[in-house]
Amino acid sequence: MVSKKLKQAQLNTNQQTLxxxxxxxxxxxxxxxxxxxxxxxxxxxxGSIYHHFKNKEGIxxxxxxxxxxxxxxxxxxxxxxxxxxxxxxxxVIVFFIKMTEQKPEVMEFMLSxxxxxxxxxxxxxxxxxxxxxxxxxxxxxxxxxxxxxxSHIVTPNYLYSIPLRIITSRLDELIDKPLEKSLNxxxxxxxxxxxxxx
Numbered sequence: 001m002v003s004k005k006l007k008q009a010q011l012n013t014n015q016q017t018l019x020x021x022x023x024x025x026x027x028x029x030x031x032x033x034x035x036x037x038x039x040x041x042x043x044x045x046x047g048s049i050y051h052h053f054k055n056k057e058g059i060x061x062x063x064x065x066x067x068x069x070x071x072x073x074x075x076x077x078x079x080x081x082x083x084x085x086x087x088x089x090x091x092v093i094v095f096f097i098k099m100t101e102q103k104p105e106v107m108e109f110m111l112s113x114x115x116x117x118x119x120x121x122x123x124x125x126x127x128x129x130x131x132x133x134x135x136x137x138x139x140x141x142x143x144x145x146x147x148x149x150x151s152h153i154v155t156p157n158y159l160y161s162i163p164l165r166i167i168t169s170r171l172d173e174l175i176d177k178p179l180e181k182s183l184n185x186x187x188x189x190x191x192x193x194x195x196x197x198x
Contacts, residue, residue: 085141
């Protein structure tokens with residue numbers, strides 16, 4: 001049986017490795033980040049990293065899936081704590097904007113990295129479970145007549161394209177002010193664009 005102390009040490013090694021990887025992928029990109037740099041930044045020896053992860057692709061895959069899992073958890077909480085499609089869609093936008101301001105390296109990795117170039121076996125981020133959950137909420141809104149019927153594919157893109165474009169502009173430093181200052185306007189423009197006519 002593995003002791004609690006050993007499990008905690010493994011968890012710490014994984015977390016330190018993933019944090020260092022995220023930082024390096026953000027500043028240098030996947031292709032320009034050797035495992036020895038990850039080892040140096042994480043202060044974990046290279047052998048230990050290879051013990052926990054098969055290779056650099058394995059580290060990138062673990063990082064990607066860790067972020068997807070955290071997003072799934074957040075989206076599940078949003079669904080549970082909001083009753084209307086409007087409130088859920090607004091909460092999703094708020095979540096992504098807060099992540100952009102508080103953890104820009106996470107949003108940069110999720111939205112700007114070309115994951116298929118180095119994770120060919122993973123789904124593209126826009127086909128991943130969190131985005132499937134978002135599309136499901138939009139479908140629910142169409143069924144409940146809160147969102148106008150366009151298409152189950154087009155509507156979520158239409159709804160979230162404004163916030164995602166603004167987020168990428170912020171990540172690219174084209175917008176220099178925190179997005180929280182424009183949160184209501186961003187949410188209003190997105191939600192109004194797809195609201196069902198009454």
